[in-house]
Each structure stands twice: as C-alpha cells, then as structure tokens.
Amino acid sequence: MSNPLRAQSMPVLTFLASLVGVGVVLQLWMLGTSLDGLLSQRDDTIMPALLASLLLFLLNLGLLGYTMRLDRHVRAYNSTSEIHDSQRGPDSQ
Amino acid sequence: MTEKRTHLPQWREDFPIRWDDDHYVTRRELVKFLTLGSALLVGANGAIAVAAQNRSVRSYDTKLICSQSDLAPDESLLFRYPTEEDPCILVRTSTGEWVAFSQVCTHLSCAVVYRKEDGKLFCPCHKGVFACGPGKRGAEPLEGPPERPLPRIELELRHGKVYAKGVVA
Numbered sequence: 001m002s003n004p005l006r007a008q009s010m011p012v013l014t015f016l017a018s019l020v021g022v023g024v025v026l027q028l029w030m031l032g033t034s035l036d037g038l039l040s041q042r043d044d045t046i047m048p049a050l051l052a053s054l055l056l057f058l059l060n061l062g063l064l065g066y067t068m069r070l071d072r073h074v075r076a077y078n079s080t081s082e083i084h085d086s087q088r089g090p091d092s093q
Numbered sequence: 094m095t096e097k098r099t100h101l102p103q104w105r106e107d108f109p110i111r112w113d114d115d116h117y118v119t120r121r122e123l124v125k126f127l128t129l130g131s132a133l134l135v136g137a138n139g140a141i142a143v144a145a146q147n148r149s150v151r152s153y154d155t156k157l158i159c160s161q162s163d164l165a166p167d168e169s170l171l172f173r174y175p176t177e178e179d180p181c182i183l184v185r186t187s188t189g190e191w192v193a194f195s196q197v198c199t200h201l202s203c204a205v206v207y208r209k210e211d212g213k214l215f216c217p218c219h220k221g222v223f224a225c226g227p228g229k230r231g232a233e234p235l236e237g238p239p240e241r242p243l244p245r246i247e248l249e250l251r252h253g254k255v256y257a258k259g260v261v262a
Contacts, residue, residue: 006117013120020127027134034141040241041231041262043145053138057131064128071121 005077009070016063023056023063030056152259158183158193161253169207171196174246174257180204181246183255184225187212191255192225193246194232200239214243231261 030049037045153175164170164185172193174181180196184207194214196204203218207225214223214232221237231242247259 017120017123024127024131038141046142046145050138050142053135057135060128060131067124
C-alpha cells in the first residue's frame with residue numbers, strides 16, 4: 001500500500017463496516033417483527049421496533065460520518081505526501 | 094523498485110493493480126451502501142407503522158342481518174357480509190351481547206362454528222378455538238394452529254333489528 005496511513009486505517013474501516021453490517025442485520029430483524037405485528041394485528045410491537053430501527057440508523061449514520069472523516073484524513077495525508085515527493089524531485093527516489 | 098519488480102510474476106507487471114488500495118475503497122463504499130440500506134429499512138419500518146395506524150374500520154353499506162327476536166341467548170346465525178362471498182357468523186352470547194365475526198378461519202380458511210358448551214368459536218378442521226367476545230381486534234385465537242384473530246363485524250342494533258355496518262380487520 002502506497003500510503004501508510006491508509007494501511008493503518010484498513011482494520012478500523014473493516015471494523016466500522018462490520019459494525020454497520022450488524023446494525024443493518026438488526027434492522028432487518030426489526031422489520032420482520034414489525035411486519036409480523038402488522039399482519040397478526042399485534043400493533044404493540046410496531047412502534048418499539050420503529051424506534052429501535054431509527055436508533056440503529058442514527059448509529060450507522062454516525063459511523064458513516066466517522067468513516068468519511070477518517071477517509072478525508074487519509075486523503076489529506078496522501079496529497080501532502082505527493083506534494084513533498086514532487087518537491088524532492090525524481091532524483092531523490 | 095526495479096529490482097523488486099523482477100520478482101513479480103508476469104501478470105502482476107501486466108496488470109499492476111494495488112489490491113490493498115482497492116480493498117480500502119471497497120470497504121469505504123460498503124459502509125456507504127450499508128448506511129443507505131439502513132435508511133431504507135427505517136423507511137420501510139415507518140411505512141409499516143403508518144399502515145398500522147391507518148388500519149381501522151372498513152365501512153361498507155349497512156345490511157340487515159335479522160331481528161333481535163330471531164336469536165335467543167347462546168345461539169348463532171350465519172350471514173354474508175360485505176359481499177355474498179364473505180361468510181360471517183352472528184352470535185348472541187349467553188350474557189345477551191351481540192357479536193359478529195368473519196366465519197373464515199385465519200389458519201386455513203375453514204368455516205368456524207359457535208360452540209355452545211363453552212361459548213367459543215371452534216374450527217373443526219384443525220381444532221382451532223377463538224374467543225367469542227367484543228375484543229378490540231376481533232375474535233382472539235385461544236387454542237390450536239390459528240395465530241390471527243377473526244375479523245370483527247361492526248354491528249348496529251336499531252329498532253329491534255341487527256345491522257352489519259363495517260369490518261374491523
């Protein structure tokens with residue numbers, strides 16, 4: 001990997017993707033519960049499932065925001081290192 | 094750098110893809126994609142909540158079922174409502190209350206009957222039992238395979254007659 005910061009952030013990114021994935025699976029479960037409640041006319045499960053799903057979405061949104069910030073940080077490092085490389089010139093490589 | 098390349102197989106030189114960088118971008122895009130899916134799932138859950146809120150009495154034309162004097166307590170009468178393809182059962186309970194439900198069992202659509210011995214609705218096909226009272230959702234399943242209640246028929250008692258005026262489903 002050309003950018004060492006990118007290499008370091010890979011495990012973090014993998015962990016974040018896993019967390020978001022677990023959240024989505026839980027949301028699928030909530031959707032199944034809601035649908036079951038709607039079809040069996042047991043409305044008492046629908047609102048808690050909606051609230052839990054909304055909370056998981058907000059958590060996922062927060063994790064996405066963190067991912068994007070991390071990515072910006074990595075890109076910024078990349079561009080500054082390219083500038084340094086170009087200032088050093090081809091002979092220095 | 095040149096020395097390092099000499100150890101690489103020919104195909105790596107022909108297709109110099111940085112797989113680690115590719116994996117990084119793939120994971121980042123996966124987080125974006127999953128979050129989009131998460132938003133869609135919240136939307137679907139919200140749609141279900143709205144559908145549950147809007148579910149209420151479906152009104153149809155009022156239809157005369159019988160006179161109040163036609164049924165003694167603990168007796169039942171079959172009728173069809175809202176169309177001729179919708180069999181229903183009207184019950185005058187032992188306490189004198191009037192209740193009516195769809196006669197189609199929510200398990201496998203057999204016809205339920207009123208059981209005088211315990212005042213419950215009974216499906217003879219798979220021995221399903223439903224409560225026969227003025228429940229909010231309809232006739233609640235009590236025993237056997239049915240899991241959903243029988244839809245309740247809204248009744249109106251007027252001038253000594255019994256009318257059907259809607260279906261609670």
